[in-house]
Amino acid sequence: MYKKISNLPGICLIALMLSAGSLKAQKIVKPNVIAYYTGQGESVIDSFPIEKISHLIYSFGHLKGDSLNITAAKDSALISKMVGMKKRNPNLKVMIAMGGWGACASCSEVFSRDEGRKTFVKTTKALLDFFKADGIDIDWEYPAVSGYPGHRYTTDDKHNFTLLIKELRNKLGKKAEISFAAGGTKNCIDSCFEWDQVMPLVNRVNVMSYDLVSGYATQSGHHSPLYSTPQQTLSADYAVKTLTGLGVPAQKIALGAAFYARIFENTSDANHGLYQPTKFLNGIGYKDFNKQFSTENGYTYYWDETAKAPYYYNPQTRYFVTFDDPKSVSLKTKYVMDQNLNGIMFWELANDTYSNGLLDVIDKTIKGYK
Numbered sequence: 001m002y003k004k005i006s007n008l009p010g011i012c013l014i015a016l017m018l019s020a021g022s023l024k025a026q027k028i029v030k031p032n033v034i035a036y037y038t039g040q041g042e043s044v045i046d047s048f049p050i051e052k053i054s055h056l057i058y059s060f061g062h063l064k065g066d067s068l069n070i071t072a073a074k075d076s077a078l079i080s081k082m083v084g085m086k087k088r089n090p091n092l093k094v095m096i097a098m099g100g101w102g103a104c105a106s107c108s109e110v111f112s113r114d115e116g117r118k119t120f121v122k123t124t125k126a127l128l129d130f131f132k133a134d135g136i137d138i139d140w141e142y143p144a145v146s147g148y149p150g151h152r153y154t155t156d157d158k159h160n161f162t163l164l165i166k167e168l169r170n171k172l173g174k175k176a177e178i179s180f181a182a183g184g185t186k187n188c189i190d191s192c193f194e195w196d197q198v199m200p201l202v203n204r205v206n207v208m209s210y211d212l213v214s215g216y217a218t219q220s221g222h223h224s225p226l227y228s229t230p231q232q233t234l235s236a237d238y239a240v241k242t243l244t245g246l247g248v249p250a251q252k253i254a255l256g257a258a259f260y261a262r263i264f265e266n267t268s269d270a271n272h273g274l275y276q277p278t279k280f281l282n283g284i285g286y287k288d289f290n291k292q293f294s295t296e297n298g299y300t301y302y303w304d305e306t307a308k309a310p311y312y313y314n315p316q317t318r319y320f321v322t323f324d325d326p327k328s329v330s331l332k333t334k335y336v337m338d339q340n341l342n343g344i345m346f347w348e349l350a351n352d353t354y355s356n357g358l359l360d361v362i363d364k365t366i367k368g369y370k
Helices: 002-025 073-087 116-131 156-174 188-193 195-201 238-244 286-292 326-338 357-369
Strands: 031-035 055-063 067-069 091-097 135-139 177-183 204-208 253-257 260-266 280-287 300-304 309-314 319-323 342-349
Touching: 002 326, 031 286, 031 357, 055 135, 055 195, 067 116, 067 177, 067 195, 073 091, 073 116, 091 116, 091 177, 156 177, 156 195, 177 195, 188 238, 188 253, 204 238, 204 342, 238 253, 238 326, 253 326, 260 309, 280 286, 309 326, 326 342, 342 357
Parallel strands: 031 055, 031 342, 055 091, 091 135, 135 177, 177 204, 204 253, 253 342
Antiparallel strands: 055 067, 260 280, 260 319, 300 309, 309 319
């Protein structure tokens, strides 16, 4: 009798451990993997591992008058082909993005009017129905703050964006996917959106936690770091913590990864080019990294352990290169799962390699997560 009683605490402890393990396993939700896709260049959509993507977003439809418009026949063909990828991946959601950098000159004016919003939503629904697509992503860069040089913005944009999202949800229905892109900067997070009103209506916000060192920067830095550093506040982690602090549910935040590099020309080669006076040169897709940033071409690879971000530097040309790579993308994916975020999104699929690329890194990280 004594033996049996003495074993009870051990049995209970084992049961509790098994129960806790079961609960932990239940909490691990597979994150969404969200790919923007322009279809430019030589990339062919069916050459990519579409099975590893949950959301495929055509980029971009634009405003024509008050209507959402797909400009050319080749773009319509591409959207149809993207929707056709559901034969390979039945769970795939295909969305149409509106806007993009430099393509929202009339957004502020159109969405300031009730009739403008209604016409946009009506034409959006017609296009989604025509293509049998699943939803809309609004990429207005940016409501209420300065974006592309010369584009109109007013403080009223912030509320008008809310009215637009309300109209979209009302007309598209509960099943439609609605998302929007938001800059990962303090300015955009603080001033662009009425978070408490917008987030209950959308499936997610796609946080552009890249381009955090912009093309107008005068000092080099990481454009897509996971964590902040003493020299650079903006980061993916900064954006997530700021948003959740404002009441945005973690389960509705998709974190951005960059499938491209930004190249800057420095005036100093101190600190391997990091945090030095600079000017932006251009960008380059991940698929061309090995050819462009080789040791033969004078580049040396560095890793910032604080930011969890890689960079290249070429002391001869003083070119500083900031980007995401397999190591940083894997860490971002783990972060998404650790923080129970909605998913990881990236710009853009056409920059990846057809196999053994960054999308494969995301997929392997998700499957290997413990």
